[in-house]
Amino acid sequence: MNKMKIFVNGQEVWIEKDSTVLNAVKQQGIDLPTLCHHPDQRVKANCRVCVVEVEGVKNLVASCSTKVAEGMRITTNSPRVRETVRTILELIFADHPHECLTCIRNGNCELRQLASKYGVRDIEGEKANNIFPQDKSTPSLVRNPNKCIKCGRCAEVCHHTQNVGILYSHNRGTEVCIAPEYGKQLAEVACVLCGQCALVCPVGAIHEKDDTDLVWEALANPHKHVVVQTAPAVRVSIAEEFGLPPGEISTGKLVTALRKLGFDQVFDTDFTADLTIMEEGHELLQRMQTGKNLPLLTSCSPGWINYIEQYYPGLLPLVSTCKSPQQMFGALAKTYYAQSSGIEPKNIFVVSVMPCTAKKYEAARPEMNSSGFRDVDAVLTSRELGRMLRQEGMDFQKLTESEFDAPLGISSGAAAIFGATGGVMEAALRTVYEVVTGESLCKLEFSEVRGMEGIKEASVELDGKEIKVAVAHGLDKAKKVMELIQSGKADYSFVEIMCCPGGCIGGGGQPYGTTNEVRAKRIEALYQVDENMPVRKSHENPAVQDLYRDFLKEPLGELSHQLLHTEYRNRGLSIN
Amino acid sequence: MGKTPLDLVFNIEPNVFVSLEEYLRTGGYAALAKSLSQGAELSLREIINSDLRGRGGAAFPAGKKIEMVRGNAETTRYIICNADEGEPGTFKDRFIMTHIPFQLLEGITIAAYLSGASQGYIYVRHEYPEAQGILIKAINQAEEEGLLGENIFGSGFSFHLELFSGAGSYLCGEETALLSSIEGKKGRPRLKPPYPTQSGLWNKPTLINNVETLANIPKIIEKGASWYRSLGTEDSSGTKLISLSGDIKKRGLIEVPFGISFAEIINDFGGGPKEGRKIKAVNIGGASGVLVPPELLDTPLEYKACAQAGITIGSGAIFVLDDTRSILDNVQNRLKFFLHESCGKCTPCREGLRQADIILDKLIAGQAGVKDVDTLTRYTGAIQEASFCGLGQAAGNTLRSSLTYYREEYLACCQENRKSAGGEDLALMEETA
Ligand SMILES: Cc1cc2nc3c(=O)[nH]c(=O)nc-3n(C[C@H](O)[C@H](O)[C@H](O)COP(=O)(O)O)c2cc1C
Ligand code: SF4
Ligand code: SF4
């Protein structure tokens, strides 16, 4: 039998043998407080707020790190437990800035929520640590060491999931801090700005750089024509900012909300995702013909680009020269759209809503200005958009649905799945297959490249020729694939890499509470979006077809090169 | 020191170094030979029957621990002798290493044989260069004589032993931190389970024992479990080394059979308090031990009786404070020690000790109020009950005992009732080590 009998607050219950006390108690509908615990991470057991009483054990035990045992008697609600938990919270607060009012996490800070739940009223302890300066060295992230509670969640994700290892624990005793290499700022180390650290931080110690004021200003400026694009991943996550369950498809409401905020045009990054497939698909065909620079590596994930530029510069020739859909959009908004609408590019302000913190850095790259102006003027993460909508007093649930504006808002189902790991690969295969064979696919789904498996491989027959492809998400997995390629052990033709686990839907700018379980639900929703679309192949997107006919002429043509492609450089071990 | 010379386990002679020659002449290594010839099963039975318990602090049954390693399916196993002896006021392991090193080496070798380990380490405190030198020489000598190395006594049993110099922190004495330290990582404690017996050094089953524990083994094998049990009491067998210091007439290392009372140890061996002085408190178990008031000193040195009285025998250090001492100074001293040694991983220890230290400073400076004593008591609870490892928990224990037995002295320091605090003389507690 796989279950054992235990007692939770006197009640007999049967629990899976290998489960932790924390999970066992949770199954009884009792939510124990946690800070260092994260469902996708290894046990750290350092915050100690999850302690409970176990009969026969002298001290309290940490529920997150203790496995259940036959007959175990657990008490979660005794005065002793309550008092200890409250005291630990008080101790954390003693050395914590009392700045909740002005804190970016006000409203969704895990520590503050616990303080409220446990009724921390008096904080007798004293501020003892020095005040450390904030790190605002990058366009993507802000670190405030004063708010760090040393839970280690950021370091774990940075080392384990991303295998970049920027943040780690330094010093001993009261001097312990979780930070980059001693005294350095994020911009001075090889951080890729993926923001996964910010996503898992329970408090306001690492967070996205807030650009909402920049956008408010542009919206209020009568001389600016402000257009917005939204990434595929945002439509299946933004509802979570308003307390709705993960996996809700809210494309229509999102469009309405953006219109209500005052954007002059509400466009879709999905349009340029389709365009990316056209360009990148042809790039793949070209490379396969010449046999040079294979496998082709995707380039739409800016965290990944930061990574390969710093860690595998030798492999840069393999990377697709396509800009990411966000940047292609910006370039077209200030050329194609400017021409057709008769608005001067200098008056167009492009905002993007992205699931990603690295997108802020990407938009700020000096080379991203092919129209003569910055392609993208401001990048908001999903969380920032959530804040703007709340500030505007919008009741998201009650919004009606509306449609993106044409033409830069027209897209296919293939573009929607860009937001999920394997989606770019699948979208590309749909198009490349039909371009190469001239036949239409009878089954559009490439299920081998779907799902949360870290590295996925598939082989596809293209005109009688078998090609191997691979998909990896999370930089730890990307690194494994790069090592294979570098050592000549990989015979792939095309490789999709996404910096963040699950792809963009799991990006560092997504709503808090992003766990692998939540990621899977968002992915499911994106495939649903795809299925619901009338057009599901990028090359069949009529707006993209118009764009080529009227403006770009052909994939990889001269104008494409000027506007839609870029180059990379070895950045060494810093982001500057 | 010591009254009538008894036939005990260590039979301390302060100024005598027992060389290998001398050790062999007086029956040394007979126990190893006996073990190898009678086989591991029988010898292990003897250790289990002796009821020997760990002398490093936790008092875990030594035979059972060996059995756990022995029973592991993984056959690459290690043994580690914990000679980190970081507990202030404790100097018993140093004595063993510098005076009777071969008794220790023989004990380690037997334990290795019983647990099936073929590689071992002695993790010696960085601050013990003398002991390190003696041990290195002793290991070389034992190797030359075939008492260590390949095919010991032609039995087919091979065992290699190396000395590892500690990382210089108190916490590295904690067994899992010690493992990390040998592995070249930061000396921070790991989660248990898995216990070292299941997954220790380089994830292999590992037997970790204190120096004193291991040095008991040859005598138990040689003279038998019943002899060993006859030395102590029903509950606690054998003898204990006691590092005796503080405000008494005679300080030093003694060996006593279990069952003797703390009062006897202090009066009969230590000669009692200095002339005209009274005992105010006794710190039992080193910095991480508790403060015991004179009323409790009739408690026998016995695991069960001590546990009932809230006394931690720990490493067996006894430090006497007479009526000239301030309890708060003593507590502050030890608190600062813990604060310095804390690894900072967990909240109660890192933040709790820091705040406790602030409160204590305020109390001693006469700037605290009664409410601060209550706050300190509350913080102490969290430190004691919720810390990740034994360091924080012990720091909590020690604070707790002072607040239980000497609350009056805390209150006397408070602004509300300031008179003279403690004794007439607030002299800082002398360095305990
Ligand atoms: C903070 C801390 C420090 C310790 N230091 C020592 C030490 O210096 N020597 C030692 O033998 N055990 C020390 N221990 C106990 C060890 O973790 C372990 O229990 C012991 O080595 C096991 O040996 P034993 O079973 O023979 O007692 C320490 C424990 C803690 C929590
Ligand atoms: S991190 Fe949380 S507790 Fe700290 S100031 Fe911000 S909201 Fe308050
Ligand atoms: S942004 Fe990514 S790489 Fe940089 S510190 Fe955070 S997790 Fe590590």
Ligand code: SF4
């Ligand atoms: S920065 Fe955030 S996630 Fe990292 S240790 Fe500090 S509180 Fe935890």
Ligand code: SF4
């Ligand atoms: S109790 Fe916590 S902070 Fe203190 S030494 Fe142990 S693990 Fe480190």
Ligand code: FES
């Ligand atoms: S959640 Fe269990 S110790 Fe942090």
